[in-house]
Structure formats: C-alpha cells, structure tokens
Amino acid sequence: MPDHHTEPRLTSLAHGGGCGCKLAPNVLADILSEMPLSLGHSDLIVDAGKSDDAMGAKPIFCLAIVGMPIGKIANETIRAILAGGRSVAEAAGAPIAGGHSIDSAEPIYGLVALGMGHPDKLLLNSNAQAGDVLILGKPLGIGIYSAALKQELLSPAEYDEMVASTTRLNTPGTELSEISDVHAATDVTGFGLLGHASEMARGAGLQIVIEKNKVPVFEGARHHAQSGIKTGASGRNWDSVSHMVTGQMSAMETDLLCDPQTSGGLLVSCSPEAAHSGLENFRGPSVAASGSLADVKEITAPAEDTKVLAVLSYASWCGSCKVLDPKVETVRASNPFDGAEFFALDYSSRDDSAYFADAETLGIAGTMREIFPDKIKTGQLYLIDRSSGDVISTVTKSMSEAEIAAAIEAALS
Numbered sequence: 001m002p003d004h005h006t007e008p009r010l011t012s013l014a015h016g017g018g019c020g021c022k023l024a025p026n027v028l029a030d031i032l033s034e035m036p037l038s039l040g041h042s043d044l045i046v047d048a049g050k051s052d053d054a055m056g057a058k059p060i061f062c063l064a065i066v067g068m069p070i071g072k073i074a075n076e077t078i079r080a081i082l083a084g085g086r087s088v089a090e091a092a093g094a095p096i097a098g099g100h101s102i103d104s105a106e107p108i109y110g111l112v113a114l115g116m117g118h119p120d121k122l123l124l125n126s127n128a129q130a131g132d133v134l135i136l137g138k139p140l141g142i143g144i145y146s147a148a149l150k151q152e153l154l155s156p157a158e159y160d161e162m163v164a165s166t167t168r169l170n171t172p173g174t175e176l177s178e179i180s181d182v183h184a185a186t187d188v189t190g191f192g193l194l195g196h197a198s199e200m201a202r203g204a205g206l207q208i209v210i211e212k213n214k215v216p217v218f219e220g221a222r223h224h225a226q227s228g229i230k231t232g233a234s235g236r237n238w239d240s241v242s243h244m245v246t247g248q249m250s251a252m253e254t255d256l257l258c259d260p261q262t263s264g265g266l267l268v269s270c271s272p273e274a275a276h277s278g279l280e281n282f283r284g285p286s287v288a289a290s291g292s293l294a295d296v297k298e299i300t301a302p303a304e305d306t307k308v309l310a311v312l313s314y315a316s317w318c319g320s321c322k323v324l325d326p327k328v329e330t331v332r333a334s335n336p337f338d339g340a341e342f343f344a345l346d347y348s349s350r351d352d353s354a355y356f357a358d359a360e361t362l363g364i365a366g367t368m369r370e371i372f373p374d375k376i377k378t379g380q381l382y383l384i385d386r387s388s389g390d391v392i393s394t395v396t397k398s399m400s401e402a403e404i405a406a407a408i409e410a411a412l413s
Contacts, residue, residue: 010077012150013069014106022190022260024236025199055124055185055266056177057117059094064111067104081109087319087379087397089113092169121177125186125196126203128269132183134208135278137172138165138265140193140256141221143231148224156350158220163317165218166263173266181274188264192237194257196267198244210257212249217256225252225259233260299343299358302386307339308411309362309384310395313377316348320379324397328381331405339412347378364389383411 015021023031064085068078089096094113145162148154154162176182184204188196193215201208237258249257270278302309312328314321332342343362347355355376359365367389371382381395381404392411395404 008072010073010107013072022233024233024240025191025195026240027236055173055187056122057115058174059092059113059115061097062089062094062099062111062113064096064099064101065108066099066101067106067108068101069105069107070103073107081107084319085109085111087323088167088169090397091319091322092171117174117177123173123177123182123185124203125184125200128184128200128204128206128208129271130206131271132269133272133275134197134210135268135270135275136188136193136216136265137170137268138168138188138261139216139218139221140188140259140261140264141218141225142166142261142264143192143234143259144221144224144229144255145218146262147229147231151229153224153229155220158218160317160348160350161218161220167317167319168263170263170266176266176268176278179270179274179277181271182268182278183271184269186267188261188267190233190237190260190262191240192234192258192260193267194241194245195237198241200267200269201244212253212257215257221259222252222256225255230255231260234258299345299361301361302341302343302363305339306341306386308341308392308408309364309386310340310342310381310408310411311359311362311364311368311384312342312344312381313368313379314344314346314348315350315378318378320397324379324381324395327397327399327401327404328395331401331408335405335408337408337412340408347376352376367391383407385411 022028064082066078066082068081086096089111092113094115096111099112142162142165145154145158149159149162170187173185176185184200186196186200191199193210197208197210234255235258237260238254241258268278310328312321312325314325328342345355345358345368356365356368359368363386364384367382367384371391379397383392383395384390385392393407395407399407
C-alpha cells in the first residue's frame, strides 16, 4: 500500500477533471441514436428521450459511483474522498444510501441524486419563453482552473476560488421553482454554457442571445485562457454546438463559453419582472449561518473561568464544516455548558500564520501545532483543557447531536 505522504497527486492519475470527462454531446447523441430512450409512461415527466432536465425537487438521498486505482493511492485518501462526498450530500439533505464501487485505472467519484417535488413546480430546461432574460448562478472558468492546476500553474488564491465555487451547492433551485415567472432552468456542467444553453433553446424552439461581454467569468480563468490554457473538452463541446452558433468569437471566448464546469451554476430563464427575485435567491446567506461558530470575526482571549475550549478548525470551503457547524450550534442552543467557550480558527484563506496567531490568542498555539505538525486540516471540533492545553476529545461531523453534547459534558467533568 502506498505511503500517503509520497503517493502521486490525484490529478496526475486522471486524464481529465470532473465534468470535463463527460462524453461530448454529439458523441453521446450518436451512441444513443438507435436506442429506445423514451419509456412512454404517462406519469413520467422527464426521461432520456426528451433530453430534458427537471429542477426544483427536494433531494432525499444519493447513490455513489466509486472507481479507485487500488494500490496507487492510499486507502486513507480514498476514505477522505468518500467522506467529502458524504459531507456535501448530507449538507444538501440527501444522505448517501448506497452505490457501486470498482477497482479502476483512474480515480472516479460521482453521485446520482434522487428527489421529490410537485409536478406543477418542476423547472424543465425546455420551457423558456420568448422575451425571457437569463441568469447564470456562478462564474465560468472551473475547467480552465482545473487544467491550470494539472499543469501546476494555479495560484493559491485561484485554487481557493475554485474550491469555494465547486463546493457551493446549487440550493436556489427549490426556491426558484416557487416563483411563477421563472420558466426554465438547467445546470451548466460538462457541456459548457453554450452546450447547455443550446439544449434550452432547442427544447423551447427558440433562439437564445448571449451577450458574451456580460457573462460572468473568473478573472484568473480569463488570464489563463489568454495564455492558451484550456481543456480538451472545450474543443469537443465547440464541435458539438458550432453549427448552431452565429456571431463572431475569438478562440479565447470560445474556450471560455465552452469550458466544462464541475459543479457549475444554474442557468435560469425568467421574465424580466422576475429577474430581481431570481437574483436574490443567488445572493442568499453564506455558508456560515447566523450565530454559527463560523460567524466569529475576531478571536479574543477566553474568560478567566473557562475550563474547556471548544475549537472548530474551520474553512468556508470545507464540506465537513458545513455538516458539523450546524450540529454544534443546535447543541449549544439547548445546553448552557458552563465553563466551556466556543471558537472557530478560520483557515478559509489558507494562511497558516494567521491561523496560528489566532490560536496563540487562545493560548493553544502549541496544541494546534502538535495536532497539525505538517498541514492544517479542517472539519473537526477539538475539546481542549484550558489549563494543560491537552486535547480531551475530538468531535466529528459523523457524531449525532446527542453524542456531541455528551462529549462536551464529559470534557467539562
């Protein structure tokens, strides 16, 4: 079994990244061209024969598809990948109920999500109406960022931007389905903006006008695109849609508009009157809910009578934090925990110096350096004895609220 300290980077084991590995639309259409795709059931709103999406349902559970090169990467690494997927699924309210796993030549991980919704409130990608405006929920450029990462050209700030975008759930979908003048929606993923917009246009029998200068794009991705960095998928996407696109575009603009997005934003078609309400759904609350540990803006020294420090190692892009933090807040709201103080050491900026400076303010810099001698990790709550600096116990996202409360009570006693 390989040593996880020396094992290769996951990006070096894969020929592509995320949704950039999807089959190109024209290739998929050719493969499926002689297969009976429509099931013909009267109660089935969407099937493969309609080339349509449905949004606005409430997710209820997921199934995981796992393929890993056993022997090339450590079981610990695979375990971390699965834990990351589970944490995001749980944050979306859709726990992983099972799935399928194989020993594969390169690392593959994906989820199939199932949900429930009222048939009259589902958002199809085929119901756009003439005169609608378009809203894109996230900037483009994730595919280009992943290509730059593979070539070791991605800056730390760009990496943080990529992680923050890809780990932000598309939660506005359910709320958008409640707005009467929101007519259609789809998610922009492996086919790029032009690919998914073309599906929306074809389904509605309309033309879509995209003002390319108004499309949100990560500035770092634009810079890399100007340097010629792109994915192979962007070219395949362009080959699939070029016959449907009119207007002049530079090669860089084509690469950006066809860039495959992993966890891309929603593309929403709505009336001009509903645009403001639609945008407000994308400007909703941040990951840190009001009153959560992650809302702590400034670390101050603990009170003199504090016995136990409950310290969350936190980052805004951490999936485990999104699961654990709300549980801790629920427990805090119903228990006084006299003698305990709660803090968050924020590692969102990946600034080690700032992280340990805050730990020094709490008087536990030495403790945290012992916990993280090589690399800071996030997503766990450490219960630390104030007087000795010893870690009494560790709270993880897999623990129930009752177990978390019991751990804190035990630390205080």
